[in-house]
Amino acid sequence: MQKSIMRQVFEPTLGDVLAARNAIAGTAARTPLAPSPHMTRVAGRDFLLKLEIVQPIGAFKIRGAANAVFNLAPDVGGVTCCSTGNHGRGVAFAAAARGIRAVVCMSSLVPQAKVDGIRALGGEVRIIGKSQDDALAESRRLCAEEGLVEISPFDDPLVIAGQGTIGLEILEERPDIATILVPLSGGGLAAGVALAAKAINPAVRVVGVSMDRGAAMKASIDAGHPVAIEEVASLADSLGGGIGLDNRLTFRLCRDLLDGIVLVSEEEIYEAMQTLYYEDRLVAEGASVVGIAAVQAGKLTDLDDGPVATIITGRNVDMSAFTRVVSGGDVVLGDLTVKGKAHGA
Numbered sequence: 061m062q063k064s065i066m067r068q069v070f071e072p073t074l075g076d077v078l079a080a081r082n083a084i085a086g087t088a089a090r091t092p093l094a095p096s097p098h099m100t101r102v103a104g105r106d107f108l109l110k111l112e113i114v115q116p117i118g119a120f121k122i123r124g125a126a127n128a129v130f131n132l133a134p135d136v137g138g139v140t141c142c143s144t145g146n147h148g149r150g151v152a153f154a155a156a157a158r159g160i161r162a163v164v165c166m167s168s169l170v171p172q173a174k175v176d177g178i179r180a181l182g183g184e185v186r187i188i189g190k191s192q193d194d195a196l197a198e199s200r201r202l203c204a205e206e207g208l209v210e211i212s213p214f215d216d217p218l219v220i221a222g223q224g225t226i227g228l229e230i231l232e233e234r235p236d237i238a239t240i241l242v243p244l245s246g247g248g249l250a251a252g253v254a255l256a257a258k259a260i261n262p263a264v265r266v267v268g269v270s271m272d273r274g275a276a277m278k279a280s281i282d283a284g285h286p287v288a289i290e291e292v293a294s295l296a297d298s299l300g301g302g303i304g305l306d307n308r309l310t311f312r313l314c315r316d317l318l319d320g321i322v323l324v325s326e327e328e329i330y331e332a333m334q335t336l337y338y339e340d341r342l343v344a345e346g347a348s349v350v351g352i353a354a355v356q357a358g359k360l361t362d363l364d365d366g367p368v369a370t371i372i373t374g375r376n377v378d379m380s381a382f383t384r385v386v387s388g389g390d391v392v393l394g395d396l397t398v399k400g401k402a403h404g405a
């Protein structure tokens with residue numbers, strides 16, 4: 061195996077987040093931190109939305125992906141990853157900017173809109189199996205057989221540092237933020253944001269929010285070690301998948317840095333998608349609205365008086381599913397049907 065194929069694992073620090081900011085400037089946008097008047101009324105304190113939906117790929121994952129791809133050795137000819145969609149988009153975008161090949165492995169649970177998005181950026185797509193684990197196995201096989209370099213969607217120090225730039229931006233703009241609500245799956249976003257935000261202000265609370273069907277990080281932290289979960293369809297499809305039984309960084313970082321993990325139901329995600337659309341006029345994925353869902357459902361009763369920010373992580377939603385949600389239609393998710401409901405009803 062070539063030397064450049066082996067990527068180093070190290071413990072990311074605030075210094076790595078600051079370096080990531082320089083590396084990705086000009087590729088990832090510095091995004092707005094917009095007030096939500098409606099959610100400010102609901103929460104009873106300033107409530108701000110960090111709008112990662114305006115990134116060039118429509119999601120925050122461009123930050124970590126670009127940081128990882130731009131730091132590769134010059135002789136690397138191609139990269140591969142497993143993805144629930146947005147990381148693949150980020151990797152394809154960054155690889156195209158560098159003029160190298162990107163092969164994205166995804167399970168059949170990934171919405172077609174995300175597959176199309178990656179192909180449109182010049183990425184090669186392989187649909188493998190029914191879980192992120194199947195996709196990861198294919199990605200590992202490609203590393204071994206085709207000499208591609210794997211870029212983990214979350215368990216990578218450069219990816220974590222890239223996502224951490226969101227924490228920097230939030231606290232630079234609003235040093236008074238007391239709580240950050242972070243959509244949580246593999247934990248690259250939560251680990252990066254928590255490590256950056258707490259390095260700047262150790263009093264900031266960082267709370268992860270996952271869907272209650274298949275919350276891998278929560279189950280792992282509860283068990284004391286990474287555990288496998290059953291992957292099921294969710295409105296928050298970007299939050300699906302395990303954290304890897306051989307997790308190197310995000311399990312420990314999330315366990316040590318997060319102040320809590322809250323779970324929300326599919327009904328609560330459904331209502332929060334409607335809220336963001338009708339009250340703030342924003343189109344976003346289910347994964348983006350879990351922070352709003354948690355507050356709206358009264359699941360964050362111990363918020364202190366300070367301002368709250370949540371990260372609106374991505375907008376790459378399947379539009380037929382989105383229009384069904386905002387028009388109050390039923391949504392079928394495998395064996396679960398979310399009963400249709402009009403906004404505010």
Ligand SMILES: *Cc1c(COP(=O)(O)O)cnc(C)c1O
Pocket residue numbers: 119121146147213214243244245246247248249250298299345347348373374375
């Ligand atoms: C990947 C993703 C997340 C979760 O990020 P992790 O680093 O895996 O915890 C949240 N929202 C969206 C839209 C994503 O694509």
